[in-house]
Amino acid sequence: MAKSYIPLLIILGVTVLNAVGMAVASHILNPRRPTPQKAMPYESGMIPLGDTRHRFSIKFYMVAISFIVFDLETIFLVPWAVRVRELGWGPFVAVFFFVVVLAVGLVYEWKKGGLEWE
Amino acid sequence: MTDVLFILFAVVATGGAIGVVTGRSPVASLLFMVATLASLAGIYVLFEAHFLAAIQVLVYAGAIMVLFLFVIMLLNLGHDYRADLKYGSWTLLSLVVVGLTAGVLVHGLMGTEETGLRAGGAEVAAAIDAAVVEKGAVGVIADPLFTDWVVAFELMGLLLLVAIVAAVVLAKPRDREGGN
Numbered sequence: 001m002a003k004s005y006i007p008l009l010i011i012l013g014v015t016v017l018n019a020v021g022m023a024v025a026s027h028i029l030n031p032r033r034p035t036p037q038k039a040m041p042y043e044s045g046m047i048p049l050g051d052t053r054h055r056f057s058i059k060f061y062m063v064a065i066s067f068i069v070f071d072l073e074t075i076f077l078v079p080w081a082v083r084v085r086e087l088g089w090g091p092f093v094a095v096f097f098f099v100v101v102l103a104v105g106l107v108y109e110w111k112k113g114g115l116e117w118e
Numbered sequence: 119m120t121d122v123l124f125i126l127f128a129v130v131a132t133g134g135a136i137g138v139v140t141g142r143s144p145v146a147s148l149l150f151m152v153a154t155l156a157s158l159a160g161i162y163v164l165f166e167a168h169f170l171a172a173i174q175v176l177v178y179a180g181a182i183m184v185l186f187l188f189v190i191m192l193l194n195l196g197h198d199y200r201a202d203l204k205y206g207s208w209t210l211l212s213l214v215v216v217g218l219t220a221g222v223l224v225h226g227l228m229g230t231e232e233t234g235l236r237a238g239g240a241e242v243a244a245a246i247d248a249a250v251v252e253k254g255a256v257g258v259i260a261d262p263l264f265t266d267w268v269v270a271f272e273l274m275g276l277l278l279l280v281a282i283v284a285a286v287v288l289a290k291p292r293d294r295e296g297g298n
Binding site: 058059060061064065066068069072073075076080082083086090097098101109112114 | 184
């Protein structure tokens with residue numbers, strides 16, 4: 001049983017080696033000519049001064065909710081898709097209505113401007 | 119080997135849970151919670167529930183944690199709030215909850231083969247193993263979900279619709295035409 005996890009361990013090892021290798025190699029190989037701009041934590045980004053504990057726009061929450069809802073939709077579609085031939089038409093209809101219900105949600109969100117950033 | 123891994127994951131999960139409630143910063147608590155949820159995914163793998171483990175990482179450690187993070191950022195939890203309950207009531211409430219949970223667990227584990235949590239354990243485990251061999255790890259979840267539990271499945275779709283509508287109502291830009 002434990003043997004079947006060896007490919008996973010190999011993936012894990014390659015990933016870690018790759019990440020560490022990139023960080024170490026760029027540290028060894030890169031030329032260093034620092035300027036004040038380059039030394040900033042986020043070059044060309046926000047200047048991180050002051051308290052980080054200020055409120056963020058609720059627009060981010062809208063994005064997060066949409067992400068979770070359609071993430072869950074995908075996750076419920078995957079088991080059905082894997083077994084679609086064995087399950088037959090009844091579950092097909094069930095999944096169809098499931099997708100329609102969520103499509104209604106998507107259209108509602110779209111019409112109300114929930115997908116626009118402004 | 120499995121026992122060692124289980125103890126490792128269980129210790130990380132419990133430690134993370136303790137970190138969640140003792141952490142000073144809400145964001146630190148959130149990261150402890152990610153550790154707990156990831157360890158739970160590891161425990162699911164040890165139970166050979168691989169699909170559930172993948173979902174646990176994708177949905178809980180990924181999406182739900184992003185939502186928690188946004189809620190923490192939106193709520194502006196930088197300053198101390200007055201607790202809703204007095205210190206003593208919190209202690210009492212925690213003891214009651216912990217005691218009841220422990221009671222349920224002890225009752226379940228000490229129970230007989232008919233009444234306890236392990237009732238019919240060997241047969242159920244064998245049946246599940248046979249089903250996994252026959253249908254695959256995903257099929258074991260898919261077949262009941264889309265046949266016996268299809269009503270719950272559709273209701274869950276409606277629940278997700280409610281979540282979208284609620285989010286739009288809460289977060290919709292106010293200055294759009296129509297005025298509401």
